[in-house]
Amino acid sequence: MDPSSKQGKEQPISIYQGHALIVTTVVGVGVLYMQRGIAQTAGADGIWTILLGGLLAMLELYILTKLLQRFPKQHSTVWMPRLLGSEKRSGVGKILALPFFFAIALFWISASALACRTFGEVLVTAIFPLTPMSVILLTLLVTAVFVASTPVEVIARFNEFLLPVLYLPVILIFAVWAKEGEWLNMLPLFQLSWKEAGLGILVSFFAFSGSSIVFAFMGYYQQPEKAVKAHMSAIAVIILIYWIVTAASVAVFGPDELKRLMWPTLDLVKSAEFPGMILERLESGLIAIWVVAVFTTLVNLLAALIDIIVRLFRIQDRSRKWIGLALIPVLYFLAIWPKDIQDLFFWNWIVGVYSPLVSITVGLILLAIALLRRKKGGDPHVPTPPTS
Amino acid sequence: MRRRRERTKEKKLQERSQKQLQDKVGDRKVSADLEENIRFISQVLGDGADLITRKFTIQYAPDRQAALLYLDGMSNVPLLDNFVLRPMMLQGEQVKNKTELWDLIFESLLHTGETKKQTEMRSMVESLLSGDAILFVDGCTEGAVIGAKGWQQRGVTDPKSESVIRGSREGFTENLRVNTALIRRRLKDPDLRMKNYKIGVRTNTNVSVMYIEGVVDDAVVKEVEDRLKSIELDGILESGYIEEMIEDTHWTPFPGIQNTERPDAAVANLLEGKICILVDGTPNVLIAPAVFSQFYASPEDYYERYLIATFLRGLRLVAFLTALLLPALYIAFISFHPEMIPSKLAIAMAAGRASVPFPSIVEALVMEISVEILREASVRLPGPIGPTIGIVGALVIGEAAVSAGLVSPLMVIVVGMTTISSYANPSYNAAISVRLLRFPFMIVAAAFGLYGIMMSLMILLVHLIQLRSFGVPYMSPLAPLRISDVKDTLIRVPWPWMKKRPVTFRPGDDRREGET
Amino acid sequence: MFPLLRPVRGWAVLCMLLALTGCWDAREVEERTSVIALGVDAHPQGYEVTVQVPNPLKVVGSGGSGGGGGEGGQAAVQLFTGVGKTLNDAMNEIRNQTNQRIFFGHTQLLMLGDQMARKGISGMLDALRRQQEIRRRQWALVVKGKAKDAMKASPKLEQIPMEYMVYLIANGVREGRYSSEGLSDLYSNIFNPGKQPILNFIEAEPEKVRWLGLAIMNKDRMVGLLPRKESQVLLQLRDEEVGESFNTPCHKRGYIVFQPQGLKRDVRIQFQGIRPVIRVNVDLRGEIVEKSCDVDLSRDPVIHALEKQVRRRYEHLAQTMVARLQKQFRTDACNFGNRVRAYYPQKWKQLDWSEAFSQADVRVNYHVKILRIGLEAK
Structure with a gap:
């Protein structure tokens, strides 16, 4: 029996679930290494560039949210063709909408494949030095696809349930900071030239990729009118998480050692020692818990991808899992594409740049068209076609 | 699931479970000939060894023979002896008219509370099988069903599998009526509804569905009833049969329906807007719908600080x-x-x-x-x-x-x-x-x-x-999160703070206080 | 859909997993040769690595197959030694001697022979930093003589010799007498341009282990040993540790002994041109734990006089220590440079700190307060 057809009524995404979706998608494998890039470009000043980068990410998501709020309770695959095409010939609009979907979906698929590979690299360096990468990639991908091909409401609840789990390592890192951090390591501040500062802010900004999943999920929101608050608070939470991680790394290692650490967060946890610890070393534990963060990122990106495909090509909702299965080889191929770890970080960087680029471009273009053509979502009472 | 619901619509439980009897009994009426009635009953039961047939003469009308039939061990024999046989056989004065006699029996000779006139042979056999006694009088085209169910049963004892330190020591028994009484005694609410079903084509097991009208979500009641009616099985021996027949999916190790031996737990769940399904012959009462967290709560949680x-x-x-x-x-x-x-x-x-x-x-x-x-x-x-x-x-x-x-x-x-x-x-x-x-x-x-x-x-x-x-949803109120319901999942807040019923079960009336 | 296939699929996956168990990285704990202490010495060829491995069955209390009392000291451990041009080369030689995979996840002590430390340890540390198994949180010590010989020490109070040394250091750190810096701090001190590492320096004899002082490092190279008494002052200036009890001659014959209990340190740095002027104020509170001269401690003037005396002794010692750092070691072990880096980034960029430090005008002022005089009222 197909789980999606079990109960007739589609339950749309609540506002808190929307918040959780953003947080869990953006917070992922990046937290394990992004401080290094920030320290390399901004040194100790990463402590504040990350905040400004976060504000940029807020702006990005704000544009998207404002755009999507014009079409409440409508799936992107419904309103975008209507916006782009004429009333009479919907086919034109659909064809015109395709490049936009393709641009966004390209980010989703490459970001999920790279997240998978990056986490695979973490696992290989930290726990499984002898296990073949293919096995790790496949277990991650198959499980993620299994979860991602469940109905959207299940995905939303899944994220909602796991959101608090993401806070646990952050609390641990905060404790390490309090115990091992040195105030002097965070100084001197404001030593950057304007150019360096700009670069530092951009690098920090690129760590916030993934909010474009709202294109897939915002059509399911129960109360899209409250989305701005939920989304902004989500980015605020992410900024807080990133800031704690970055500041803790700078305070504990100092920018100079931080630049040299491959996975600084792991080393951060390695430096932790608390009296009466049952477990002596926590990095395997951290990785195990961080599976949750990586996994939710993967699942959300894939679910968004599958959802768009299903809706765009009017495929039966029951076939989500077959689409997911069909995606596995593509994802696997993309995941093994980077030759080595340097190449991987290069591609991560490219995707990190691509993500805000594409969402801001697409968002602004569509918003401009919507404003020019004075289009708004039709009757808000017309729900999206139910999935079953 | 869908298939099951479709089936539900076409058939009705009552029709099916009585079809069996129908085949044997047809729509035969009680005959005026006493011997024929007795012969017919014993033939339907296949000369059952436990069928007791007591023929006697009514003192009022010595010319009139009567017969009391009941199943040995199923009926309360002292009751029948003292309050049925004794008055009929000993109280004097003759009566001429046939119909007068039949009325008289009901007016003054049957000293039992639950008595019913009945003409349909089929329902008489049904009553006989469920422990009642039936009375035929020669020359009457009606029989009497005397409520005398009284078989050997276990008393109300400690619930074995859910013992608590503080709280009621009563547990459900195997007797459906005792069980409904245990619930009613704790919940003296006119809105408490009880619907009876006979499930099991051959066992004809009595099943009661209880809920509080106005508190429960009507859609769930309807769903439960539909699923109960769709059960096609020859025997229901334990509530586990029902549980598996009506649960949402079989492909899970987790129970989709809770069961309890404790009347206080059942009442607490009724008050939360859930539905109890009581099955005759088992002390385990089903509670639906169930969510994950309630399997980790004990009734005692609500009695202790x-x-x-x-x-x-x-x-x-x-x-x-x-x-x-x-x-x-x-x-x-x-x-x-x-x-x-x-x-x-x-x-x-x-x-x-x-x-x-x-x-x-x-x-x-x-x-x-x-x-x-x-x-x-x-x-x-x-x-x-x-x-x-x-x-x-x-x-x-x-x-x-x-x-x-x-x-x-x-x-x-x-x-x-x-x-x-x-x-x-x-x-x-x-x-x-x-x-x-x-x-x-x-x-x-x-x-x-x-x-x-x-x-x-x-x-x-x-x-x-x-x-x-x-x-x-099974993981509610955690996913989807309902903040107001978390007060009774991982934590339990003091009772004064629980003035609202959990919204998870979509109660019709969500306030615990201020209702009559 | 075939509903029955659902559980079958699940079980099929599980059976496949069952076949996978024990593959690749699964190594039972007893199938690993757990190194608990790692010693590195300089060797004409490059490195000489010695590892200490406990024999679980000989360690008391682990029960095992009903065997009663275990053995302690060197009987409970085995040492392996390997020599190689690189650290991994030397490890390979050890790998060729062990029956199970060698595992560094439990290494708690890194011992460096003083020859090694003087030669420079950055190459060796690189090998350790690249290895995921090596803990960041472990003690790093410099050993007088060879680490290989120190490994052979067999103090009687602990079963595993490594533990004796670890507890020796940990206890000293708790009492504020030794440096608390382990491998993790060594790493960050080496990479932080404003800081210099220090390491505890011990001496190990066959049945005795002794803390001698602090090894002063200039980045990855040891430049000298600071003797015990001066080490206490260094700890006070560098880490705000209280240090051990302190002898002061009375104005009459004999000594009184001051035990510091609380400490506040305040560093002020200014510049005269490019010459740093460093003023350190140390606020020390403590009690008198011993008196062998004839003074009446119940009298305030006496206490004040003693406080002054203690203070002068401390200042003298600190000045000696700083002079030694400036002139002999030319190393800023007090980490004043880190403050300059943090608070005067412009100056920091202009200066060559190791040069500037040896020219710096450093003055240490102590303020001593005697709070208690123990159970004797006089």
């Missing part, structure tokens, strides 16, 4: 995780992450395992399976020696296995902790699913360590989130 109850709930969560994950974690730590164990312990573990010839997964599987066998055996063992054998098995065999070098001492601790933790769960059917799930976790841990455990937890979580019980 809230702080203690909250602490106990936390403890049970720890016990749940221990029972599910401890052996898997042992395997993961031993074979993948020894660096996480404190060095001294790691050295001790290495020493303990030095003589063990198997990898930790085999060691753990062997021990866990042995403990499961031991547990199963101790249920079957005759009462007095059960605990003894348990101790012998656990201590002696465990100790011997350690000194023989078959298992490491730590493994024995792990197995012991796991077993004890799974008993900390207040509901047996949820505990048993954890016992089952432990094994996949162990295997995954042996293949991928902590990473594997986390991945399996993800799959388990998504499975739990997908589940529904009568339309209620």
